[in-house]
Amino acid sequence: MELRTKELFNSMFLFALLALIIFNFAFAGSMPKSVLAGALWVAFLFASVLGLNRSFVKEQDKGCLEGLLLAPADRSAIYFGKFLGNLVFLLFVEAVSLPLVTVFFNRTEIVRHPLELAGILILGSIAISSVGTILSAITANTKTRELLLPILLFPLMIPVIIGAVEITAYIFEPKGTIGQWLRLLVVYDIIFVLVPYILFDYVVEE
Amino acid sequence: MKADWSKILSVATLIMMFVSLYLIFIYAPIEKTMGVVQKIFYVHVSTAWTGFLAFFVVFVSSIIFLRNGSRLADIVAYASAEIGVLFTSLTLITGPMWARSFWGKWWDWSEPRLVTALILWFIYLGYLILHRSAGEDVRRARFTSVFGIIAFINVPIVFLSVRWYRASHPPLLVFEPGGLDPSMKVAFFVTLFAFTLLYLWLLNLGTRAGKVQDELRTLKEGL
Numbered sequence: 001m002e003l004r005t006k007e008l009f010n011s012m013f014l015f016a017l018l019a020l021i022i023f024n025f026a027f028a029g030s031m032p033k034s035v036l037a038g039a040l041w042v043a044f045l046f047a048s049v050l051g052l053n054r055s056f057v058k059e060q061d062k063g064c065l066e067g068l069l070l071a072p073a074d075r076s077a078i079y080f081g082k083f084l085g086n087l088v089f090l091l092f093v094e095a096v097s098l099p100l101v102t103v104f105f106n107r108t109e110i111v112r113h114p115l116e117l118a119g120i121l122i123l124g125s126i127a128i129s130s131v132g133t134i135l136s137a138i139t140a141n142t143k144t145r146e147l148l149l150p151i152l153l154f155p156l157m158i159p160v161i162i163g164a165v166e167i168t169a170y171i172f173e174p175k176g177t178i179g180q181w182l183r184l185l186v187v188y189d190i191i192f193v194l195v196p197y198i199l200f201d202y203v204v205e206e
Numbered sequence: 207m208k209a210d211w212s213k214i215l216s217v218a219t220l221i222m223m224f225v226s227l228y229l230i231f232i233y234a235p236i237e238k239t240m241g242v243v244q245k246i247f248y249v250h251v252s253t254a255w256t257g258f259l260a261f262f263v264v265f266v267s268s269i270i271f272l273r274n275g276s277r278l279a280d281i282v283a284y285a286s287a288e289i290g291v292l293f294t295s296l297t298l299i300t301g302p303m304w305a306r307s308f309w310g311k312w313w314d315w316s317e318p319r320l321v322t323a324l325i326l327w328f329i330y331l332g333y334l335i336l337h338r339s340a341g342e343d344v345r346r347a348r349f350t351s352v353f354g355i356i357a358f359i360n361v362p363i364v365f366l367s368v369r370w371y372r373a374s375h376p377p378l379l380v381f382e383p384g385g386l387d388p389s390m391k392v393a394f395f396v397t398l399f400a401f402t403l404l405y406l407w408l409l410n411l412g413t414r415a416g417k418v419q420d421e422l423r424t425l426k427e428g429l
Binding site: 131134135138139141142143144148151152154155156158159162163180181184187188191192195196199202203205 | 272325328329332335336339340341345348349351352353355356357359360363364366367368370371
């Protein structure tokens with residue numbers, strides 16, 4: 001368990017960092033502020049898929065999920081456990097990547113408002129992890145597995161990415177208003193923590 | 207009695223399609239600023255609405271399936287998703303054709319309805335792929351139903367976010383159809399009705415095909 005977590009963290013972290021470095025070259029070394037916010041979220045979303053894909057596959061292979069289902073606990077507890085696990089993981093990857101991005105890209109604005117940035121990272125990551133957790137529970141049971149998760153997840157993440165990028169860009173450089181995007185993300189988070197919670201029973205039912 | 211319904215629907219669809227063609231090309235006048243190209247509007251908006259209706263049916267059928275495990279609800283959900291993707295594809299083909307002559311470019315990211323249609327197309331194509339790769343048993347129906355519900359709840363949020371996105375990135379030219387000529391309105395609503403009939407007929411066919419597949423599977427298992 002310990003080893004597997006470490007492996008996964010390393011892969012996700014390196015993936016996010018590599019994605020950002022590729023962005024740097026793709027934009028000829030000069031990323032404007034608005035692009036930086038977008039590049040960060042694209043890197044985090046893509047990295048999250050690596051972690052989400054693993055969250056049920058192992059259980060599927062080793063029959064652990066049956067064991068979990070036999071446990072005398074509410075099945076939604078499994079959902080919340082998996083969701084929180086994925087969320088903490090993603091936040092950890094983000095927290096470790098950001099200081100490095102600050103150094104590599106010489107962007108002090110990234111660390112100038114750490115609290116606000118932490119807030120939007122949490123809001124955006126809740127959405128990615130909650131929808132990602134239930135979709136990964138579904139795709140782990142299909143023939144195509146890893147291939148399917150991003151195809152199902154990304155279109156559903158478009159509102160989240162738009163909102164998160166607008167707010168992050170605002171934190172880097174205050175311009176315009178973000179009230180509506182904050183409301184959108186909060187509402188999205190509430191809906192998509194509750195809906196998978198209600199539906200999770202149907203996914204794991206044998 | 208099912209076969210009769212199918213016949214009635216097919217004949218009604220055929221007649222209404224011809225009526226709408228007549229109304230679009232002969233009865234309704236040619237729009238002054240947009241010219242003949244504006245005629246695509248009738249088909250474009252009708253397919254968009256019918257596609258949306260199809261996805262709503264997926265949502266409702268998914269809820270019904272999860273509530274009582276009705277096999278029919280699952281078959282209807284899948285058939286409706288297939289038709290919805292078909293109609294959304296048509297919307298996405300006719301949209302850029304119209305936009306090209308009206309805005310001078312194929313695609314504009316600031317037109318929220320078109321962008322929402324594109325995102326819906328991706329979501330429900332994912333639904334079809336999920337259906338295909340989730341095996342054959344009852345679990346597939348549960349998986350697709352859960353996804354069908356999550357997907358549809360996303361639709362208003364997607365639309366809202368894309369519209370707000372336009373507000374912060376002003377478009378070159380804002381399109382609003384404004385007041386339509388009464389004869390154009392008639393042509394539009396008749397076309398909309400014709401496409402809704404087409405949808406119902408295709409749904410009927412798809413549902414029957416799904417039932418036949420079920421029967422075939424039962425027969426195979428029996429052998």
